[in-house]
Amino acid sequence: MSIALEIKNLHASIGEQPILKGIDLLVKQGEIHALMGPNGSGKSTLAYTLAGHPAYEPTAGQVIFGGEDLLEMEADERSRAGLFLAFQYPAAVPGVTLAKFLRQTINSRRQAENPEDKGISIPAFRRLLTEKMDMLGIDHKFAGRYLNEGFSGGEKKRVEILQMATVEPKIAIMDETDSGLDIDALRIVSEGAMRLYREMNMGALVITHYQRILDYIKPDYVHIMMDGRIVESGGPDLALKLEEHGYDWLREKHGVVEEA
Amino acid sequence: MTTFTKDAVEKLSASLNEPAWMLEFRLKAFEIYEATPMPTTKDEAWRRTNLRQLNFDEFGPSINGDAATDAVIPSYLGEQLTTDKAGGNLLQIDGVTKKYNLSDELKAQGVIFCDMHEAVAQHPDLIKQYFMTKGVQVTEGKFAALHGAFWCGGTFLYVPKNVKADAPMHSVLWSENGRTFTHTLAVVETGAEAILMDEYASAEGEVPGLHNGVIELLVGDNASLVYAGLQDFGQNVWQFNHERGRVGRDGKLDWVTSIMGTRLTKAFQTLELDQQGAWGRMSGIFFTNGRQHLDMDTEQIHNAGDTVSDLLYKGALKEKSRVVWQGMIKALPGSQRIDGFQANRNLMLDKTARADSIPGLEIEADDVRCTHASAVGKLDEEELFYLMSRGIPRKTAVEMSVQGFFDPLMRRIPYEGIQERIFGRIVEKIG
Secondary structure, three states: OOOEEEEEEEEEEEOOEEEEEEEEEEEEOOOEEEEEOOOOOOHHHHHHHHHOOOOEEEEEEEEEEOOEEHHHOOHHHHHHHOEEEEOOOOOOEEEEEHHHHHHHHHHHHHHHHOOOOOOOOHHHHHHHHHHHHHHOOOOHHHHHOEEOOOOOHHHHHHHHHHHHHHHOOOEEEEEOOOOOOOHHHHHHHHHHHHHHHHHHOOEEEEEOOOOHHHHOOOOOEEEEEEOOEEEEEEOOHHHHHHHHHOOHHHHHHHOOOOOO | OOOOOHHHHHHHHHHOOOOHHHHHHHHHHHHHHHHOOOOOOOOHHHOOOOOOOOOHHHOOOOOOOOOOOOOOOOOOOOOOOOOOOOOEEEEEEOOEEEEEEEOHHHHHOOOEEEEHHHHHHHOHHHHHHHOOOOOOOHHHOHHHHHHHHHOEOEEEEEEOOOOEOOOOEEEEEEEOOOEEEOEEEEEEOOOOEEEEEEEEEEOOOOOOEEEEEEEEEEEOOOOEEEEEEEEEOOOOEEEEEEEEEEEOOOOEEEEEEEEOOOOEEEEEEEEEEOOOOOEEEEEEEEEEOOOOEEEEEEEEEEOOOOOEEEEEEEEEEOOOOEEEEEEEEEEOOOOOOEEEEEEEEEEEOOOOOEEEEEEEEEEOOOOEEEEEEEEEEOOOHHHHHHHHOOOOOHHHHHHHHHHHHHHHHHOOOOOHHHHHHHHHHHHHHHO
């Protein structure tokens, strides 16, 4: 069954500060949407709100995911339902190895289905992990390292994609996955992500500042966000136009005041 | 009415068929015990641990032979630690040996591993030389003296010169009668190597129990000992321990302590680096909940130059439990080029728990590097959100985060099976 992420008039605040001011967006499985916009426009807030971060409070609107009310679910339920967020700044988890963590992500899924489940066997998990690590060019030694602790920016991003490959979501949000990556790392990470999208018929919402990542991850749709709203939507051409002309024409068109 | 009497000392010694010299040792210790007042909060070392609620005389000594024969102990205790290498296994209930074996290889190498009473009977010269002479002294305090008078049961390990015992020794000291006075004495001679794991445990009980233990770890020149003392008594037990490790020239002592149980624990743990090149590492793992009270006094004493000590104690605290860690690094005059480190990190799982960290330095040499650190933290919500965002339920995420906090120390326990068991206890205590 094909799943869609349907965002309707979503408003959200951090503390008393309203950030999202009415977002409407439909992302279906198999579609790639790029979300662009200047700093402070609310892109990451949208990502965190959808993932269920407790500091981001939805104040109005609705998000339907696979027919369910996403905003009613805990963060872990959202993930098990098939939503994935690749973090811009993944947290370090000292003392928990990447292997132990990935195994738990699989086992938590199995145990949610069947509380009696004993979890994936160690040999089966090893095979799976080796295969996915090879696909993303990750040194096998990383399996025994503590999650994201002392990882470089590029290593963290690769490991985010490795997690995506392991949990096999229906819809992925990639929050500035391209930030802090050199050109080789960007290529490996984006090609890996693109391959997963195609193999698993995933839908994706790719948040970025730059056209660069879109050379590898070809979007079907491009949306521009300003001041907590999506102000413009179009095809891949829109991203190129933005690269060429910047945001000023959009600010003028939509009467958005540039923040100091 | 007091139960710790001279008569009781004589009765205990007779029940153990002890030689006269040991009875004499006990009686001398008893005199010191009688002459030493019960510590109060006016004594510096006891400022944060109040014994008013302790009705000391209700315990009494453990007389040999009164051990319950039908005690039900967890099946995993007393098992061999590794599947490929047989070392030594010793299981005692209330100080009486119930199960014992030592591999032929180790026997052939001259390794002695047995209960302390067997050691007194069979190896009197070694016991006279090492028992409470070089490690813990009966004059160290009320509870050291009490132990000297009433010790019962425990573990003796002797590894002769240049013998490398390549399989672990595992000792389980189970308490059934709530009167436990175990003594561990490990002597690793010049150039020898060994691994010893002591597990102290009892079931939960209603009636207050007592553990008054001593641990002595004597590591010779160029010798190496890995020692793990793992305590999981019921929360009805009051524990008073004196523990000391000594390390000779270029020797190594890797000392791990895990504390999960007891109502109250007061432990004095001292590492003495006696000769140049000695290295000692002290690792502490503890998790308190309910009204548990844990008070640890640690000392790292650099008696010689070019010595290294490294202490890291990490604990998680829940509910109304309280943990005190008071650490001291001492460098004697002339102990140059030493490197001493001490750190205590506590994870507060509830606002109602309380932790006190009191590091200290007494340095009488000038070319030294001594550092200390202490930190109190809470669970990191960003970390938990990250784990949850991958489909892991909050409860599991909390368990992983707490296990992660302990993981680097847990890896210092040489056997994965034991690591997993302690992790299991931690998960149980998280609840």
